[in-house]
Amino acid sequence: MFATKVKAFLLHLYPELLRFPIFAKFSSTIVFNLTPRVKKVMRWGLPIATVLLVPIIGLKIGVFLLGLFRPATIIPTPIEVTSPTPTSTYQSTFLPLKRSVQDFNPALPDPLPPVFDEKISLEPITE
């Protein structure tokens, strides 16, 4: 029934379809009450909409089919990376003590004693 209605509607829009035998028998059975303006819009709109819809639907179908046949993703085995040994950035508070020990001078005498004349006299002195 629905198909009959569609065929009749198309025949109403496009009388040229009477040339085809399949549409000949609907010519007088169903009458559509369309204004000439609506009829004109539909007459031109229907092919335009068809032209637009067909590629869109075709693309959608194509994308769907592509998804079905997409090759499996190849994940390479992870390469072993040598990670650097974590080094501590902490500076000990006892480093100044270490430097003081390093700077310690063990040499004797320190301070160096002065050299004086201990025999200041106007005559020779024997100790």
Place this chain on the structure above:
Amino acid sequence: MKKFFLFVILTLPIFLGLVQNARAQNTHLSDYQYQLDQYRRYYAEYSNFKADYLARPTLDNEQKAIISAKQAINARDLAWASFVLVLSDTVSDTGVSYPVIDKAVADLAEIAKYHFGQAVAAGSIVTRADLTAFTKNELKITAGHKLVLTQAQVAGKLARLIKFQIDAKMAYDSILPKLETIKDEVSVQNGLDQIQTGSQQINDQISALAKKTTDLNMENFSRDTFYTNSTETLTSIRTNVGRLVNVIIDLDTNYVRH
């Protein structure tokens, strides 16, 4: 009144700067350097006047030689006193109390006092005989000072090393509670054992050198040999203290949670 305040405000910084400068220069080391320069100047004069007197032994030349000798002796004793105070500073500035160190500080104070007194006493020299007696007396007394000065030199070094030991002990005490949870780990236990044995070894070395220094006497005293031997011991102690501090720093850096 306003002018007066303005004058005070403007001159105060200059006055304070001069006071600060005078204070900064008033150290035993600068006194010593000054007196040493004075001695060199007066000693050169004394050498010239003495040569003149020996060449021409007139009364005038004798008086000139005696006066220059008095000035040289005065500068020499003041320089000695300042040097002894410089040495005393090196012994006492660590604030460490230890028998050999305390004795050295007390002895050095006595020696400095003696030289200050001699600088004043040199003023009483009038004749050639006075000068000879003064020098003979001083030679006799200062002979004993040489031993004390030698002991003080070692005491100064020991004071520094004992201070290191005290600082290292404080560092050890501060990290020890933080190692409580991991002290059974082999490396930590190893480090703590090294600290124990190392510090004991250093203490023994310090005690031995202190005893050797205290036991020095005039009869079998060779200053050069004593200095050489003591320097070797001090070097060894420094190496051990350095090792000890390294272990403490290693534990602090790698095992203490900061």
